[in-house]
Amino acid sequence: MLYLLVIGPILAGILSIIFIKNDTRLFIILSQVLLFILSIAVFLEVRTRGIIYSYMSNLPDSIAITLMADNISSMFILLTSTIFLMMVIYSYKKDFFTSQFGFLLLVLQGLVSALFLSTDLFNLFIMLEVSTVTVSILIMINKEKQAIYDGMIYFFVNVIGTSFLLFGIGMIYRTTGLLDMRAVQEVLPQLDSPAAVYLPFALMMTTLSLKTAVVPLFSWLPKAHGTPSAPPVVSALLSGLFIKTGVYMFIRFTAMFGPVINIREVFLVIGVITSVFGFVMALGQNDIKMILAYSTVSQIGLIMIGLNMGSDIAFWGSLFHVFSHAIFKSTLFLAAGQVYEQYGTRDIRFIRGLFKTMPLTAIAILLGILGVTGAPLFNGSISKYMISYGSYRPTIQFALNLINLGTITYFLKFGTILLGKDSRTEEAKKVKPDLISEILVFVMGIFIFLTGIFGQFTIDVLFDFQVEIFSGEYFEKGLVYVLMIIAGLGFYNGVIKKGGFLDRVSHIEMTFNAIITSMTGFFIFITAYLYFFV
Amino acid sequence: MKPLNLITGETVGILLFFIGLYGLMTKKTIVKTIMSMSIMQAGIYLFYITINYSPDTVPPIGQSREAAFADPVPSALMITAIVIGIGVTAIGLTMFMHYKQQHGITHWSRNRNQQGSEH
Numbered sequence: 001m002l003y004l005l006v007i008g009p010i011l012a013g014i015l016s017i018i019f020i021k022n023d024t025r026l027f028i029i030l031s032q033v034l035l036f037i038l039s040i041a042v043f044l045e046v047r048t049r050g051i052i053y054s055y056m057s058n059l060p061d062s063i064a065i066t067l068m069a070d071n072i073s074s075m076f077i078l079l080t081s082t083i084f085l086m087m088v089i090y091s092y093k094k095d096f097f098t099s100q101f102g103f104l105l106l107v108l109q110g111l112v113s114a115l116f117l118s119t120d121l122f123n124l125f126i127m128l129e130v131s132t133v134t135v136s137i138l139i140m141i142n143k144e145k146q147a148i149y150d151g152m153i154y155f156f157v158n159v160i161g162t163s164f165l166l167f168g169i170g171m172i173y174r175t176t177g178l179l180d181m182r183a184v185q186e187v188l189p190q191l192d193s194p195a196a197v198y199l200p201f202a203l204m205m206t207t208l209s210l211k212t213a214v215v216p217l218f219s220w221l222p223k224a225h226g227t228p229s230a231p232p233v234v235s236a237l238l239s240g241l242f243i244k245t246g247v248y249m250f251i252r253f254t255a256m257f258g259p260v261i262n263i264r265e266v267f268l269v270i271g272v273i274t275s276v277f278g279f280v281m282a283l284g285q286n287d288i289k290m291i292l293a294y295s296t297v298s299q300i301g302l303i304m305i306g307l308n309m310g311s312d313i314a315f316w317g318s319l320f321h322v323f324s325h326a327i328f329k330s331t332l333f334l335a336a337g338q339v340y341e342q343y344g345t346r347d348i349r350f351i352r353g354l355f356k357t358m359p360l361t362a363i364a365i366l367l368g369i370l371g372v373t374g375a376p377l378f379n380g381s382i383s384k385y386m387i388s389y390g391s392y393r394p395t396i397q398f399a400l401n402l403i404n405l406g407t408i409t410y411f412l413k414f415g416t417i418l419l420g421k422d423s424r425t426e427e428a429k430k431v432k433p434d435l436i437s438e439i440l441v442f443v444m445g446i447f448i449f450l451t452g453i454f455g456q457f458t459i460d461v462l463f464d465f466q467v468e469i470f471s472g473e474y475f476e477k478g479l480v481y482v483l484m485i486i487a488g489l490g491f492y493n494g495v496i497k498k499g500g501f502l503d504r505v506s507h508i509e510m511t512f513n514a515i516i517t518s519m520t521g522f523f524i525f526i527t528a529y530l531y532f533f534v
Numbered sequence: 535m536k537p538l539n540l541i542t543g544e545t546v547g548i549l550l551f552f553i554g555l556y557g558l559m560t561k562k563t564i565v566k567t568i569m570s571m572s573i574m575q576a577g578i579y580l581f582y583i584t585i586n587y588s589p590d591t592v593p594p595i596g597q598s599r600e601a602a603f604a605d606p607v608p609s610a611l612m613i614t615a616i617v618i619g620i621g622v623t624a625i626g627l628t629m630f631m632h633y634k635q636q637h638g639i640t641h642w643s644r645n646r647n648q649q650g651s652e653h
Binding site (some may be wrong): 060113120125126130133135140143145148149151152153155156159160163166167173174179260511512513516517520 | 571574578582617639
C-alpha cells in the first residue's frame, strides 16, 4: 500500500501528460482526491495497527529497500496529500495550470511522499536530488529573468548540498556496511569510538541544515520561496510543505546518530539565531512574498528550538507547529497570490483596503496572521505554548518571547494591507477575483481556527499524544499576547516605519560563492565542534 | 608507510571533493561552477568504488575460482549516482545556456536587485 503513495502520483502524472490531449486538470484533481483517501487509509491503519513496513522484492529486513510509515511519517503523509489537494483546487481556474505544471506537481508529490516514507539512505539521496530538479523547474516555470536566476541558485546550491549527503552516506557504508537507517541506528553503539562517525555526521548535518535553511545556510530560501514571478501555488508548496522534508529528515537523522552523537545544544542555539535573524530580516521587507519567505525562516528556527530542547512536550509541540505552519503559511501565500492578481503589485505600501475589495481573502489573511502570531485559540498558539513549556531556562523563555514579539511586529506591518482606503483608480478595480480560489483560501483560513480551537483533539488524533492545554497558564499567555500586540504596535510605529538601519540590513544578500563558502564553514564548524568539544 | 600507500582511491576521492569545493567557493563563472560540481562528484564516485575493496577478491557472479566476493553494493549505487550526476549536469548546462542566450549573463552577480526585474 505504501508504494502506491510514491508511484501513484508519478504514474498519474505520466498518464495525464501522455494520454490526455487538452485538459488534464480534472484528471489531476481526481487523482489527488484518490491519493487523499489513500493517505487517510494509511494514517488510520498506522493508528489502529501500528507501524507499517513494506520491503522491496520481499527481501529480509535491513537488506531490502524499505518504506516505513510510523506515527510521525503517517502524519507527514496526510499533510502532504491535504496540501496538494488544496493546491490543485486553488489553481483550477488559473492560467498557469497547464498540463506540464500538473505533471510536475504530481511528480513532486510522489517524491515528497517517498522522502517521508523511505528509510534507505541512498534512496533519500536520490529523492532529494530529483525533487531539487523538479522544484527548480517549478520556480522558473514562467521563464522570467529573475525567476531563472533564483531557480539556478536554488538548483546549484541544493545539488552541491546533496553531494555532501552522498559523501556522508559513503562513509557510513564504509564503517557499518549498512544503508538502512534503522539498522545503522542499531549497530552504531557497537563502534569502538564514536569518532568514526564524526565526519559523516558533519557531512550529513550540513545537507540537512541547508535543507531546513538555518543560519548561515538560509539564503537560498527567500530567493526560492519569494521569487516574484513564480505561481503562488509553488511558493505555498515550498514554504508550507517542501521545507518540512528537511525538518523530517533532521528528526530521523538525529535519531539515527542518537546513540553515539548528541549535540542538541548546538542546534538549539542555531535555532534561536535562525529565528531571531528571520524576523529581523522580515521587518525590513516591503514585498509581501518576501515577508512571508523570511517568516518561514523564523518559524523553522522555532521548530528547531522545540525539536532540540530534549523534552517530550516540546518535541510534539514543534511537530504540531510543523503542521500548523504548513496550514497557515500556505494560506497566506495563496492569499498573497490572490492579492497580487487583484492589485497588480506586491509592494506592501501600495496595497490598502483589502477588507472592502476582497472580504473572503482578507478574512483568511486575518486568520492566518492570528495563527502565525499565536493568538489564543488559534493553532499557532498551541504549538508555541507547548514549545515554551519544554524549558524553564530564563534565556530560552526570553528568546521565545523575543521571537514572538518580532513575529507580531512584522505581521502588524503585513496587516496594514487589510485596512485603509483603496487608492487605485476605478478602472483598476474591475478585476474579478476567481471564486473557487477565493473560497478555498477562506476555507483554509477557517481550518486554522478549527485546528486551534480543537487543538487538544487534533494533537491526540495526529500524534497520539495527550496533553492538557487549556489551563490557566495558557490563558495567561493570552494576556501576554495582548501586551505583545501593544508593544509591537509601539515598536512598529516608533522604529520600523522610519526604516534606516533595518532597511539596510534587510537588503544584505549573499552571492552564490558566499553561500557555498558558508556551507563549507558550517561543515568545518560542526566537525571542529565534534572533535574538540564532545 | 611508503608515500605510495597514501595514494589510494579514498584519499584521492576526498582530495577531489575538496578541490571541487574550492572551485565552487572561489569561481564566479557559472560554467566553472558546473565544472567544479562535476569534479566534486567524480571524487565521490572514486571514493565509493574503492571503499571495502581488497585486491584478492573476485566479482560475485560468473566466477569459477573460489575466493571472497567483492562488495558489489557501492558500484551499484554509483551507477545510479552517475546517471543522476549526468542528468543534473545536463539540466544545469541547459539552464545556463538559456540564461546566457536570453540575457547574456555568464557570471553570478553580486547583487540580486541590480539585475532583477522591476518587481
